[in-house]
Amino acid sequence: MKMHVTILAFGRLKDRFGGRSTLEVALEAPATLRQAIRTLEAGGEALGADVAVALNGTIMRGDGPLAEGDEIVLLPPVSGG
Amino acid sequence: MVVLTGAPIDVAAVFDAVRDDACGAITGFVGVVRGDEVAGDRVVALEYEAHAAMAVGAMRRIGEEAARPGPLRWAIHHRTGRVAAGEVSVVVAIATPHRAEAFAACRIVVDRLKREVPIWKRLHFSSGRAAWAEGNPLA
Numbered sequence: 026m027k028m029h030v031t032i033l034a035f036g037r038l039k040d041r042f043g044g045r046s047t048l049e050v051a052l053e054a055p056a057t058l059r060q061a062i063r064t065l066e067a068g069g070e071a072l073g074a075d076v077a078v079a080l081n082g083t084i085m086r087g088d089g090p091l092a093e094g095d096e097i098v099l100l101p102p103v104s105g106g
Numbered sequence: 107m108v109v110l111t112g113a114p115i116d117v118a119a120v121f122d123a124v125r126d127d128a129c130g131a132i133t134g135f136v137g138v139v140r141g142d143e144v145a146g147d148r149v150v151a152l153e154y155e156a157h158a159a160m161a162v163g164a165m166r167r168i169g170e171e172a173a174r175p176g177p178l179r180w181a182i183h184h185r186t187g188r189v190a191a192g193e194v195s196v197v198v199a200i201a202t203p204h205r206a207e208a209f210a211a212c213r214i215v216v217d218r219l220k221r222e223v224p225i226w227k228r229l230h231f232s233s234g235r236a237a238w239a240e241g242n243p244l245a
Contacts, residue, residue, distance in 0.1 A: 077244035100224050102240065102242050104220075105156075105161075105227070106225075
């Protein structure tokens, strides 16, 4: 069965996805956060160690299970101020 | 108090918001967009974008943690959208009973702001070119 998650890209990562900031990804359930990232990276470069990943607003250093409708945020190096 | 806004920041109002008769010192930081020249091309504006919920949450955490050691009132206002060179992009105001704590806390808050808040900026040049700022990996 397929499950669907939303991936938000910011900053320079938007350029990588053709200027889009919101991507919908379908995954075979059950799926994990890192599987979703690997699906996204397929056919392109890896995101890089300087990109942080958040799941539903919480920064995730490791992996974790995904649920239908989850929001994954890709956070490249920040430049506020 | 945190404000993430697409409107110009009223600097005096941010300082007024932390003023209190228990606090004898207010320190602050006002960030202004620099009209840098890069290879003959001049920065005319910065365009800020944020993950609004995460950015507000991170700024609130930074302010609350600054207040943990003792009595302290704080306010952080940060712009989103296009901010022209010479305009204000961020204001931090800190009030404490005495000056030493206010100076120290202001520095910590501004340093953390640069590393922990999901906000990104794009430089817009006079030639029409645009480029994302380098930035710091999210701490």
